[in-house]
Every structure is written in structure tokens, then in C-alpha cells.
Amino acid sequence: MxxxxxxxxxxxxxxxxxxxxxxxxxxxxQVGKRVAGNIVTPATWALNYAADGxxxxxxxxxxxxxxxxxxxxxxxxxxxxxxxxxxxxxxxQAVKQKENPIHRKHIKACxxxxxxxxxxxxxxxxxxxxxxxxxxxxxxxxxTDAKGHHICDYTPNSFLKLxxxxxPLSEGANGGFLWEVRKN
Amino acid sequence: MGSSQKLNVARSFTxxxxxxxxxxxxxxxxxxxxxxxxxxxxxxxxNYSQMTSIERNTWLLxxxxxxxxxxxxxxxxxxxxxxxxxxxxxxxxRDAALSTGLKSWNCESMELAAYEVGAx
Numbered sequence: 001m002x003x004x005x006x007x008x009x010x011x012x013x014x015x016x017x018x019x020x021x022x023x024x025x026x027x028x029x030q031v032g033k034r035v036a037g038n039i040v041t042p043a044t045w046a047l048n049y050a051a052d053g054x055x056x057x058x059x060x061x062x063x064x065x066x067x068x069x070x071x072x073x074x075x076x077x078x079x080x081x082x083x084x085x086x087x088x089x090x091x092x093q094a095v096k097q098k099e100n101p102i103h104r105k106h107i108k109a110c111x112x113x114x115x116x117x118x119x120x121x122x123x124x125x126x127x128x129x130x131x132x133x134x135x136x137x138x139x140x141x142x143x144t145d146a147k148g149h150h151i152c153d154y155t156p157n158s159f160l161k162l163x164x165x166x167x168p169l170s171e172g173a174n175g176g177f178l179w180e181v182r183k184n
Numbered sequence: 185m186g187s188s189q190k191l192n193v194a195r196s197f198t199x200x201x202x203x204x205x206x207x208x209x210x211x212x213x214x215x216x217x218x219x220x221x222x223x224x225x226x227x228x229x230x231n232y233s234q235m236t237s238i239e240r241n242t243w244l245l246x247x248x249x250x251x252x253x254x255x256x257x258x259x260x261x262x263x264x265x266x267x268x269x270x271x272x273x274x275x276x277x278r279d280a281a282l283s284t285g286l287k288s289w290n291c292e293s294m295e296l297a298a299y300e301v302g303a304x
Contacts, residue, residue, distance in 0.1 A: 172303035172304070173241055173242075
């Protein structure tokens with residue numbers, strides 16, 4: 001019997017969840033109650049959703065969503081889709097092909113999210129607790145969970161630059177998170 | 185409402201629309217220059233060395249908000265980049281400025297001290 005991507009994910013969920021769950025929980029303890037202005041999802045939550053549809057508990061969500069109400073990615077994703085040109089679509093498709101199939105449909109181009117130039121949008125995403133990266137084909141991308149919340153600890157298979165919150169998650173200025181740049 | 189009052193209202197409305205259009209057309213270079221000149225001013229403060237990097241960042245943002253709208257791209261870029269790793273901030277901000285279409289951009293005071301102005 002052939003294993004589907006969902007089966008493989010389900011079978012490996014605990015291993016993956018333990019690893020990133022530790023990171024996420026350490027981060028949450030450090031973050032405290034008043035920090036996370038934006039709704040952020042650790043990769044493990046997104047993975048759970050993909051594997052069995054389970055979502056984070058109310059207490060976890062409270063910790064992540066406490067603070068000022070900021071726009072989650074889902075609110076604005078889609079607004080600019082109509083103006084994204086074919087070249088961007090082709091680039092995005094190429095980026096998706098390099099990533100795990102279960103993540104592909106949640107990878108978007110930064111130009112979908114904001115009118116700012118993509119490097120600025122990527123900085124805003126990282127400061128809001130999400131992950132954004134410059135792909136090898138020059139496209140700035142970001143990833144959300146199925147509900148459109150930013151994912152704080154996703155590592156793409158391929159990137160030139162990666163903007164991502166520092167772990168453990170720590171309070172930055174103005175309701176944001178401290179973040180860092182990784183270069184390949 | 186009399187005809188002169190209607191005329192005044194119409195004039196006011198036109199002026200507001202013109203102001204909005206003017207602000208929308210402001211080149212990004214002006215915004216990035218404003219943030220840079222505010223950075224110059226920050227470094228010149230007598231108590232600069234006594235301030236924490238968070239206090240300096242708060243001063244810079246408040247000063248910039250005196251002349252720039254909250255949705256200004258240069259201001260939003262700094263707001264996000266202030267949370268980045270200290271040593272990366274200047275390069276990130278320069279990239280942000282250049283991404284708006286500017287052919288060149290540099291800010292000596294920011295290059296010198298961006299690492300000590302921000303969230304950490």
C-alpha cells in the first residue's frame with residue numbers, strides 16, 4: 001500500500017512535534033502574556049492541522065494572540081492576487097516545488113500581502129512572528145498555516161535569505177518579536 | 185446653507201483632496217531622508233549615551249511620527265527592522281530603501297549607530 005503524504009506526516013508527527021514543541025514552549029514561557037501581538041503558529045501546530053485537523057488549545061492561542069490586535073495574514077492575503085503577474089506565479093510555483101508537498105499550498109509571494117516592496121514586507125512578517133524568505137529565483141515568499149496565521153519556525157528547503165523570529169520567541173519593540181537573518 | 189458657505193465647504197474639500205494627493209505622491213526618498221536626519225538628531229542628543237537602545241528607538245519613532253504618517257513605508261520599515269539582530273539593521277534598512285526604487289541611499293549616522301538603536 002502506498003503511503004500518502006498525510007500518512008507519512010501522521011506517522012512522524014510526534015517526533016517532529018516533540019522537537020519543535022520544545023522550541024515553541026520555551027519561547028512561550030519567555031514571551032509572557034503581553035507580547036505576541038500577532039497570531040503566530042509554530043510549525044508543529046500547522047503540522048498537526050495537516051495531519052489530523054487538530055488545532056492548538058485555547059490557552060496556547062491566548063498566549064500567542066495576547067496584546068494588540070494586528071491583521072493576520074489571512075485578512076489581507078488575496079487582496080492583491082489579481083494584480084500579481086504571470087511571472088510571479090511561475091516563480092512561486094517553482095518555489096513550491098522545492099518544499100514539502102504538505103506545505104506548498106500555504107506558501108505565498110510577499111507581493112500578495114502588502115503594497116510595500118517585498119523586502120520591507122518580509123521584514124514586517126518576521127517582526128510579526130512569521131517566516132519570510134528570498135528564494136533562489138529572486139521571489140520573496142512567506143508561509144502561513146491553514147488559517148492564514150504566520151508560522152514562526154518554518155525552515156524552507158531552499159533560500160538565499162531567511163527572515164525569522166529568534167528562538168526562543170522574545171519581545172521586541174512595538175508589539176513585535178525579535179528576529180534574525182540567515183543567509184545561504 | 186448659503187451659497188458662500190457652500191463655496192467655502194467646496195474649497196475646504198478641494199484643499200483636503202489636494203493635500204491627500206500631495207502626500208500620496210511624496211517620493212519615498214523624502215521619507216527615508218527624514219528618518220536619516222532624525223537619526224542624525226538622535227545621535228546629537230546630550231543624553232544619548234545614557235539612553236537605552238529601546239529608549240533611543242522610541243525617541244526615533246516618536247520624532248519621525250511628527251512628520252511622517254504611521255503608514256509611511258520608511259517608518260514601517262524601521263519599525264520592523266528595529267526588532268532585527270542589531271548588527272544587521274543598517275544593511276536591512278538600506279535594502280529596504282533601495283527596494284522602493286531609489287538608485288542609491290546611505291545614512292552615515294545610521295550606519296554608525298543602528299546597532300545601538302532598536303529593541304535590543
